[in-house]
Amino acid sequence: MAPDSPVERAAVVARLRAAGCVWAEDEARLLVEAATGPEMLAGLVDRRVAGEPLEYLLGWAEFCGERIVVEPGVFVPRARTALLVTAAAAVTGPAAAVVELCCGTGALTRALARRLVAPRLLAAVDLDPAAVSCARRNLADLAVPVFAGDLFDPLPVAWRGNLDLVVANAPYVPTGELTLLPAESRRYEAPVALDGGSNGLAVLRRIAVAALSWLAPGGHLVVEVGAVQVDELRAVLTEIGLVAEVIRDEALDATAMTARRPTGVAGRRPSGMAGRRREN
Incomplete structure (x- = not known):
């Protein structure tokens, strides 16, 4: 069965919806478009159902009209x-x-x-x-x-x-x-x-x-x-x-x-900040 067939897409939507994906129809469309065949689609759906961010599966995220490359582990633009x-x-x-x-x-x-x-x-x-x-x-x-x-x-x-x-x-x-x-x-x-x-x-x-x-x-x-x-x-x-x-x-x-920064104002370090580095 072709990954872009109505039956296959409906099956993907059902799996995603059952896993709690709010935008199941949209995600199914994107995953189907990203897959080059049934096996790849099945793998992508399995990973999404397991909780992996959609953007990592697609390799990109939409932000302000731009398609932004997203690599695993990198913060996904919101x-x-x-x-x-x-x-x-x-x-x-x-x-x-x-x-x-x-x-x-x-x-x-x-x-x-x-x-x-x-x-x-x-x-x-x-x-x-x-x-x-x-x-x-x-x-x-x-x-x-x-x-x-x-x-x-x-x-x-x-x-x-x-x-x-x-x-x-x-x-x-x-x-x-x-x-x-x-x-x-x-x-x-x-x-x-x-x-x-x-x-x-x-x-x-x-x-x-x-x-x-x-x-x-x-x-x-x-x-x-x-x-x-x-x-x-x-x-x-x-x-x-x-x-x-x-x-x-x-x-x-x-x-x-x-x-x-106002013109002519050098500013000052707040109390307790001297020498402080990242805390997280």
Whole structure:
């Protein structure tokens, strides 16, 4: 029986629905399209029923109209993160110098390359070697460099104080809440892309503190954050001298924060942050 026959597709839909896949019809269509024969389709369906993320099976995810390559273990771009693209584009002028931290697949950078007006610099950074490899595949045709390292550490020192936009979908799930994530995230995505430390803000605090010296006056930091973490993160941003704003999209169930470095304000390190490294 051909993998694209109505009977075969109906059987795939039934298996996926029984396994709890909410969008069983859509997933069945994509899996059927990805399979080159019945045996491959059966294997893909078995893996999906076992909980493996659909994006790993297909090898790609759709994000902001782009087909993004997704490799096993790398954080899968979420639809809600489109809010970061909108927020970043709204605060960034033409010919901007832009860096994405915790880039994962590089999906944000790829989307921003389309949205921003003639950016003079685009670059991405990740600590995870698998993510760096994946992002390089996604950004190769744009000639965007992807640096391997911890946050700002691998960037050229000449960029310090000259970035117009720093954007990051950093991990912000509190360590104690990782067990509450969907099984496909817990089992298949790298913990370093999920674990935000004891209160979820360990990495975001480090980004905010360091961003102050990397942003140009008037430059912006744009990050995704949990809705319940807004007040605490805003306090951190305000304490170091950044001007914070919260952006909420109910349709996407997403929360972003922008933080502007005022002209002529050097900022300061919040208490207890001296020498602190990543906690997760």
